[in-house]
Amino acid sequence: MKTQLTLRVNGAPRDVPLSFVGRRLLDTLRLELGLMGVKEGCGEGDCGACTVLIDGEPMCSCLLLTGVVEKCEITTIEGLPAAFLTRFSAICAEYGAVQCGYCTPGIAVMAAWLHAGGTELGDQPISKLFAGNLCRCTGYQQIIEALTALR
Amino acid sequence: MSEIQPPVQGPVSATRATERARGLARYAADLILPGTVLVGVARSPHAHARVISIDTKPALEIPGVLAVLTPADFDGIELGHPDTDEPVLTRVARYVGEAVVAVAASDQDSLLRGIEALHIDYQVLPHACSVADALTLDQPLHAAYPDNVVRRFNAKRGDWQAAEQRVSTWVSGTFQTQAVPHAYLEPRATLVRVNGELLELVTGSHFPSVLAETYREIVAGWGAQLEVVTPDIGGSFGAKWEHPTHLICLAFAHRLGCDVAMVLPRRDDMIAGRTRLAMRIQMRIGATDDGELVAKETVLWADNGAYSAHGPAVTLAAAIRMDNLYRFSALNAKAQLVYTNNIPSECFRGFGSPQSAFAQEQLIDELAERLGIDPIELRRRNAVRAGDTTLHGWQVGSCGFTECLDAIQQRVQAHQHENPPSINSRYRFGYGVAAGTHGISNRGYDRRFDRALLSLVLAPDGMLCIESGEVEIGCGTVDLFGAIVAERLKLDRERIRVVLGDTATVPYGLGCFASRTAFFGGRAALDASRQFARACSHLAIEIGLPAKASIATVIDTAVAVGRTTELRATGRYEPKHVTLPDESGYGNTSPAYTFGAHACCVRIDIVTGLTNVVHYWAAHDTGRVLNLQRARGQVVGGVHQGLGFALAETTLVDNHGRLQNPGYLDDRVATFADAVPVECIFTSTFEQEGPNGAKSIAEPPIIPVAACVANAIHNATGTRQRRLPMTPERIWRSLHTEG
Numbered sequence: 001m002k003t004q005l006t007l008r009v010n011g012a013p014r015d016v017p018l019s020f021v022g023r024r025l026l027d028t029l030r031l032e033l034g035l036m037g038v039k040e041g042c043g044e045g046d047c048g049a050c051t052v053l054i055d056g057e058p059m060c061s062c063l064l065l066t067g068v069v070e071k072c073e074i075t076t077i078e079g080l081p082a083a084f085l086t087r088f089s090a091i092c093a094e095y096g097a098v099q100c101g102y103c104t105p106g107i108a109v110m111a112a113w114l115h116a117g118g119t120e121l122g123d124q125p126i127s128k129l130f131a132g133n134l135c136r137c138t139g140y141q142q143i144i145e146a147l148t149a150l151r
Numbered sequence: 152m153s154e155i156q157p158p159v160q161g162p163v164s165a166t167r168a169t170e171r172a173r174g175l176a177r178y179a180a181d182l183i184l185p186g187t188v189l190v191g192v193a194r195s196p197h198a199h200a201r202v203i204s205i206d207t208k209p210a211l212e213i214p215g216v217l218a219v220l221t222p223a224d225f226d227g228i229e230l231g232h233p234d235t236d237e238p239v240l241t242r243v244a245r246y247v248g249e250a251v252v253a254v255a256a257s258d259q260d261s262l263l264r265g266i267e268a269l270h271i272d273y274q275v276l277p278h279a280c281s282v283a284d285a286l287t288l289d290q291p292l293h294a295a296y297p298d299n300v301v302r303r304f305n306a307k308r309g310d311w312q313a314a315e316q317r318v319s320t321w322v323s324g325t326f327q328t329q330a331v332p333h334a335y336l337e338p339r340a341t342l343v344r345v346n347g348e349l350l351e352l353v354t355g356s357h358f359p360s361v362l363a364e365t366y367r368e369i370v371a372g373w374g375a376q377l378e379v380v381t382p383d384i385g386g387s388f389g390a391k392w393e394h395p396t397h398l399i400c401l402a403f404a405h406r407l408g409c410d411v412a413m414v415l416p417r418r419d420d421m422i423a424g425r426t427r428l429a430m431r432i433q434m435r436i437g438a439t440d441d442g443e444l445v446a447k448e449t450v451l452w453a454d455n456g457a458y459s460a461h462g463p464a465v466t467l468a469a470a471i472r473m474d475n476l477y478r479f480s481a482l483n484a485k486a487q488l489v490y491t492n493n494i495p496s497e498c499f500r501g502f503g504s505p506q507s508a509f510a511q512e513q514l515i516d517e518l519a520e521r522l523g524i525d526p527i528e529l530r531r532r533n534a535v536r537a538g539d540t541t542l543h544g545w546q547v548g549s550c551g552f553t554e555c556l557d558a559i560q561q562r563v564q565a566h567q568h569e570n571p572p573s574i575n576s577r578y579r580f581g582y583g584v585a586a587g588t589h590g591i592s593n594r595g596y597d598r599r600f601d602r603a604l605l606s607l608v609l610a611p612d613g614m615l616c617i618e619s620g621e622v623e624i625g626c627g628t629v630d631l632f633g634a635i636v637a638e639r640l641k642l643d644r645e646r647i648r649v650v651l652g653d654t655a656t657v658p659y660g661l662g663c664f665a666s667r668t669a670f671f672g673g674r675a676a677l678d679a680s681r682q683f684a685r686a687c688s689h690l691a692i693e694i695g696l697p698a699k700a701s702i703a704t705v706i707d708t709a710v711a712v713g714r715t716t717e718l719r720a721t722g723r724y725e726p727k728h729v730t731l732p733d734e735s736g737y738g739n740t741s742p743a744y745t746f747g748a749h750a751c752c753v754r755i756d757i758v759t760g761l762t763n764v765v766h767y768w769a770a771h772d773t774g775r776v777l778n779l780q781r782a783r784g785q786v787v788g789g790v791h792q793g794l795g796f797a798l799a800e801t802t803l804v805d806n807h808g809r810l811q812n813p814g815y816l817d818d819r820v821a822t823f824a825d826a827v828p829v830e831c832i833f834t835s836t837f838e839q840e841g842p843n844g845a846k847s848i849a850e851p852p853i854i855p856v857a858a859c860v861a862n863a864i865h866n867a868t869g870t871r872q873r874r875l876p877m878t879p880e881r882i883w884r885s886l887h888t889e890g
Contacts, residue, residue, distance in 0.1 A: 036181035037174030039385075041336045042417040046815035049336060077174035089172035096780030099788065100625030101171025102336040102385030108174065130823040134815060136336050136386050137625050138784055139791030140826035 005070060009033060010079025021067035026050045028066040029076060037077035037105045041134065048133035051106040052076050058113045060132075077105040080112045088112070088150060097146035099137035107133050111147060166644070167629040176383040179340035179354050183412040187342070188217060190400055190413040191262045193252045193269050194423065195244030198492035198808025199278035199292065202242050202251055206270035210254055213268055215261025220253040220402055228369055230393045230458075232361065233597075236293060237458035237495065239398045244273070245292055245457035246492050247808045248422035250395055255403045255411060278492040280808045282431060282452045285491045292457065292490040301455050301488040302463045306471050306735040308542035309481030314446040317480070318437030322517040325433045326510040327874045328857075330426035330454065331800040333499055334820050337385020338420040341396045342412040343404035349376045350401055355384030356391045358662025359652035360620040361597075365393060366401065375405050381652025387624045388792070389498040389664070390425045392460065421813035425497030426802055428465050429454040432510040442524045444477045444515075444533040449484040449507070458495040462488050464596070465496070467736045469503030473511045473854075475541040475744070476552070476588045477533040482542050492808050500789065501853045502665065504587060505796060509875060512585035512858035516865065526584050526862070527560045530748070535588075545590075546728065546739045549846070551772030551834030552586070552746035558770040558832045559584065559750040566752060566766060579755045580765070581867025586748045587854030590741030591847045592667035594729040602725035603671035604658035607636065607683045609718040613710040614648045615640075617679075620660020621672035622652040626849050627781040628668050632676050634778070635842065639680035640702040658721060666847035669777065670743070671724050673842030679722025686718050726840065742840045745847055747771040749790070749855040753863040760883030762798055762864060769852055770832035775844030779833075786831045786852040791821045793856025801876050 004015040009029070020028045026043075029035040029052070041049035043062045050061040053075035077085075088108055092098045110130055126147050127140070135143060170176055207219040225239035241249050252269050256262035279285035285292070285299040292299055337355070344351040350370060356362050359379040370377045384391065396413050403411045415423070430453045437446040449470055455462040470486035519526035535541060537550040563582055572580060594601045605619040617636055623629050629649045637644045650656060661667075687705040688698050694708055709715050732738030748770050754763040769786050776782045799819045803811040812818045837844040861872040870885040 030181075031185065036177065039178070039337070040180070040414075041338070042815050044417065044814060044816070047336060085173050089169045092172035093166050093168040094780075096168075096784045098168040098171045099627070099784055100336065100384060100386040101168070101176045102178065104172050105174040108172065127823045127826055134336065134820060134822060136334055136388070136792070136820060137788045139787035139789075139821070139829065140823050141787045141829060142780065142784055144823070144826065 007070060007074060009074045010076060023066050024062055025064040025066050025069055026061040029061060035076045035078050039102055039105055048106040049103050051109045053109060053113055058110050077108050084112055084115060091146045091149050095142050095146035097143040103133060103135040111150060178337050178383045178385050179342055180414045182353055182382060183342050188255050188257060188407060188409055188411040189259055189262050190253060190255050190403055190411050191266050192250040193266050193271060194248045195251055196247060197244055197273055197275050198247050198280060199276040200244045200273035201276060203272040203274050205252055209268040210265040213261055213265050215257045216254060216265035217257060218255045218403060218406055220399060224402060231460055232393055234459045239395045246494055253399045278808055280492050280804050282454050282489045282491060285489050296490060299490045301459055301490055304467050304470055304486040306484040311481040311483055314481035317439055318445050319440045320521050321435050321437045322514045322521060323435035324514060324873055328430045328506040328509055329875050330429040330802045331796055332421050332424055332426050332802060332818060333388040333390035335386030335388060338415045338417055339396060340414040341400045343400045344410050345404050345408055350404055351378055351380055352397060352401060353380045353382055354397060355382060357387060357664050359622060359654055360659045361662060363654040370401060373405050378655040381622050384624045388500045418813045422810045426494050427499035428462060428496040430469060430506045432507060434510045434514055436514045436518060438518050442522050442529050442532050444479055446481045447474060447479050451486045453488045454493060455488050455490050456493040456495040460495060461498040462496050465498050465503040469507045471543055471736050472504050473507045475543055475545050476535055476586055478535060479542060500792060500850050504854045505857060508585060508587050508854050509857045512855060513861050516862045527556050530586055531556050544737045544739050545744060548743050548840060549774060549836045549838040550746060551836035554834040555746060555748035555770035555772055559748050559768050562768045563750045577756060577758055579757060579867040581863045582750060582752050583859045583863025583866055584750045585855035585858035585862060587851060589666060589745050589851045591670045591743050592665045592741055594740045595732040597661055602723060603660060603675040604721055604723050605672060605675035605679045606658055606721045607679045609706060609715045611715050613706055615646055617647060617649045618657040619651050619672060620657045621668050622663045624663050631669055632672060635673060635676040636680050640684060642702055666849040670841055670847050674724030675722040677842055678724060679720050682720035682722060686720055690717055743838050743846050745773055745851045747851045747855060749859040751859050751863050753860060753867055755864060755867045757886055760879035762877060762882060764794060764827045767827050767829045769829055771848060771851055772834040772836045773848040774836050774838035774841045774846030776833050777843060777845045782848050783831045785848045787829045789852025790829050790856055793853040795821050797857035797860045797877055799876050
């Protein structure tokens with residue numbers, strides 16, 4: 001009988017106990033796999049702090065059951081390309097886009113998705129694309145400036 | 152903020168902001184290890200009820216449930232700072248969501264089953280979820296306060312009668328502001344690590360040193376010791392101080408002898424979190440015909456919620472602080488703080504001034520209109536100036552208030568010129584102005600002293616450690632302290648490690664509140680750097696280096712010859728010219744004061760009542776700006792929190808005292824899509840007392856916002872908004888009754 005669930009996380013197979021099948025992906029990533037860059041802000045899909053990529057598409061990991069994504073490629077902030085993260089973090093620091101930083105990993109994942117995703121979203125305003133990511137500190141202006149520079 | 156990673160041998164990353172953007176910051180919940188015992192609580196479903204009986208046996212029979220705590224386990228302990236009135240677990244529930252019984256379990260499922268299995272019987276008592284109801288309720292919420300009035304303040308200054316006789320025009324109004332949750336992104340999380348008899352409390356708070364001092368007294372009774380570890384803090388804005396969850400976790404950890412943790416789900420964080428004090432403010436302001444502001448009278452009632460925390464201090468601030476903006480001849484303020492069965496209130500960015508500014512700055516606008524004087528000109532004529540001592544005893548050092556007014560006047564005029572008024576049947580445009588002032592720290596906060604300490608300690612590996620009890624809650628303190636020391640000592644930032652708020656090592660600090668950290672901590676950092684440089688030149692001579700050898704060279708040599716322990720210094724800052732305020736708030740409570748003036752252009756949709764802020768200008772006198780990006784960040788962030796307070800955010804409570812909108816979906820904080828272009832202007836003020844000429848910028852930007860928008864709405868539609876938030880529905884209704 002199957003006792004493990006095998007997920008593909010950040011490019012590598014990761015086994016988690018079968019009991020996690022019905023738990024939120026957010027809990028599996030944080031509690032079982034120790035990927036603490038994934039943050040819980042609201043647990044109901046409003047804030048976007050727990051955003052991860054599922055087969056390259058951004059989703060709130062608090063709204064996904066672990067079993068549902070068994071066959072998918074899961075990417076957290078820890079699995080983003082190093083060159084992207086270096087550039088993203090440098091631009092964030094330069095533009096003052098980070099205050100408490102709790103929302104930033106979710107925004108980083110969204111930004112990476114846009115960065116990789118090609119052209120069809122390229123013309124949409126950042127304020128629309130990132131409307132699912134809440135930030136209570138910055139008032140967004142400097143994040144928008146940083147993301148514009150990143151583009 | 153502590154460095155979460157173990158002490159590193161190699162270089163640490165350049166700035167804290169970069170680490171956070173890489174997802175490397177570690178907040179309290181990120182530090183919970185697998186196997187940690189989890190804690191939860193049973194909450195009162197009633198706004199006011201006596202707990203008649205508690206049966207914990209069914210919960211304890213559930214496999215995985217390890218222990219249960221009841222109110223009896225915390226007899227005699229009350230929390231709150233500076234006033235104590237809040238039980239850890241309560242025998243009388245005073246708001247919906249108050250913790251009654253706590254459960255510890257080995258896993259989440261057992262924990263939830265255990266909480267559900269508890270039997271708690273209540274005797275429901277009459278409740279009051281508004282100030283008006285509380286004042287007429289025959290059942291006191293706290294036995295010591297039979298009329299439910301926690302505190303009364305009276306502040307009378309100047310010769311009221313003489314002033315009254317000079318007034319030719321009075322304007323008056325009654326204003327109602329609402330409670331809003333702080334809505335920081337990181338929900339409250341508490342982890343307690345057990346190390347023998349030492350309990351390590353890992354939690355984000357404004358004041359770890361004071362937290363440790365308070366809890367040490369309590370855990371000493373259990374035979375335990377305590378230190379506080381401060382991880383990264385995912386926002387607070389005035390919310391994260393003492394909290395029952397801390398002592399619940401400490402008690403379980405001590406009893407079970409193992410690590411325990413409690414992370415509040417967002418819903419619980421909102422129902423059992425804290426809110427801004429809702430206020431009802433009656434105000435009148437009198438002026439002469441030629442526009443001299445003469446007299447101001449304020450009567451306010453503040454909703455304390457179930458417990459006090461900083462409620463009294465916030466109420467007094469709301470009653471008097473904004474008076475200091477203008478040269479009034481006489482002032483008369485009365486304030487009452489009232490217990491209700493609402494969520495306990497707390498200080499929130501601006502500390503009462505956003506509430507009173509909403510009233511005052513609208514009335515100033517009305518006066519300007521009545522007197523036929525431009526609203527900016529009226530403010531300029533009466534503006535407080537450098538060198539003034541205000542009626543409340545503020546000794547104003549540097550003051551760039553009129554410079555702020557000039558700056559926004561110029562911006563607004565230019566905008567009006569470029570955007571001539573258009574005739575449109577659906578949308579109306581209008582401009583508004585409002586101003587604000589704020590202190591830097593508050594000598595009245597802790598009666599003992601107001602000071603900051605910061606140590607520079609050379610580690611054996613050659614890293615220079617900045618250690619302080621002054622913490623960061625997201626304003627950039629770590630990077631600021633790092634930058635000051637690096638610049639003064641001409642050291643690479645990579646050679647500096649910053650440890651804030653770990654009470655086992657850092658010197659005592661009052662903490663991060665009242666926009667004090669950059670100013671007080673910055674001065675202490677400068678002092679520490681001076682002393683450290685002196686220690687370096689002494690050591691240089693002893694070990695045969697030139698006295699003028701660079702700090703880096705001295706440090707490298709000290710590491711090589713094993714004399715690192717001689718290189719340490721503790722800097723301090725304690726302003727000399729501040730005074731303890733009296734009961735009525737009179738005193739020079741801060742070493743310096745900040746000033747600001749805002750303006751905005753709004754577009755009102757008269758079909759829906761929706762207000763769109765088209766453009767926003769924020770001019771601030773914050774002394775010399777130390778870091779432009781950080782200062783802008785505080786201004787733009789503060790303005791957006793203010794716009795939420797002005798237009799959207801509120802706590803909706805039903806007739807039974809239950810919060811109807813405990814989440815981001817229903818308590819609508821600003822999203823990316825709501826972002827408004829904010830133009831930040833900083834005056835050229837230099838503050839002699841400040842670190843490198845700086846003042847502070849954390850709280851001031853939120854203060855004028857609601858009033859500024861209200862004045863713009865009036866300019867656009869002719870309706871006066873007396874109630875917050877100014878939702879589309881309220882605007883629409885006022886358009887159809889007044890407009």
